[in-house]
Amino acid sequence: MPEFLKGNYKVDVKIEDKADAADSTDEFEKRALSRLGGSICFVSKKSLIWQGDGEKDQAKADGAGTKDR
């Protein structure tokens, strides 16, 4: 709980910081999801192969897998 919200009294219930809880849930989901991923990335809308800047213009012109050798 942020310091400026604390008063000079005590409450019986435990108040959870929702922002922290949300962060924690997001982090758990992110970690769990990453374990469901594949063994190699897929980059959408890019060519099947990229050989550096010499091919930049050709690769840019290609959609995924379009005559991209």
Place this chain on the structure above:
Amino acid sequence: MELGRKIAEALEAATFERVAGVGLANAEANHPRIARSVLELAETPLGAGDAAIVVGAGPSLYRRRSLERLRDAGFAGTIVAADGALGACLRAGVVPHVVVSVDPHPERIVRWFGDPTLTGPRGDDYFRRQEMDPTHHGDELAANRALVELVNAYGPKIKVATATSAAPAVVERCEQAGMDLYWWNPMYDDYDAPGSLSRRLWEMNGLPCLNGGGNVGTAAWVLTHAVLGKPRIGLIGIDLGYAPGTPYEKTQYYPELVELLGDRHREAFIHTVHPVTRETWFSDPAYHWFRDVFLEMARGADCQTVNCTEGGLLFGPGVTTATLDSFLADAAGGTTRHG
């Protein structure tokens, strides 16, 4: 939207989270060993003709006896196998020209090449549980010993298209078995974007970046088309799904789905009827994503991709379906008729 499809939509980013860090670390560790680019494979004599077969490690390999039929047909074209299918190939008497390996996992993948250091069952139940190579379900150690001998015997005849992300243990094992290594970078992100990791990797080692499609089987297809230049590619063992009757507990990502979804994990599985066999196969979010990605890539590719698995879930625009026998007959006759 079904839960499984919803999760699948998040897997492009999730895969980056999973593999980028360890993949780049492995690329640095492997750097001193890099001697050849995968582009040299295009100039290397492999199989004859325009046709190639890409071998994945899916259950149809066993259900349809695809490898035995490939062997018996005397296919003269190029054979490219995913690392997980290497053992099945060698046991069936099929020696692939090229094996593709990409997964950066530090311990698991070396087992596909036979792990000479394995002296007892590991705590990791992956090989006892996975559906890809049932040989490992029983006596893991005996299966591993037999594979070590097979890979040692045939290794010098096999070329490995190794991603720089591969675990150093895999690289060491391949070199020990006399395999020639040809290197490439996985494409991690948009090479035109500011701060691109793909570009940084290319600047470090000068190797081409391949868009891997999420899994090693798809990466093998990419290599066969984009590097080897094969215009006719037949697929076997690339099911991208689980065969009817497979228990959920025996699926690739079962523990992870239970951890993520708890009691709702069953909702993540997606069931689909195969249009030809009428069998109901199913996928988890990962396989569903692999399938969508493969179809997206195949739709734009300047090659014929023929699914000869006679099962699985890989069908749709960009991929035609044929029996393995008809593909092999066409390849032998040099014709181009499919489907």
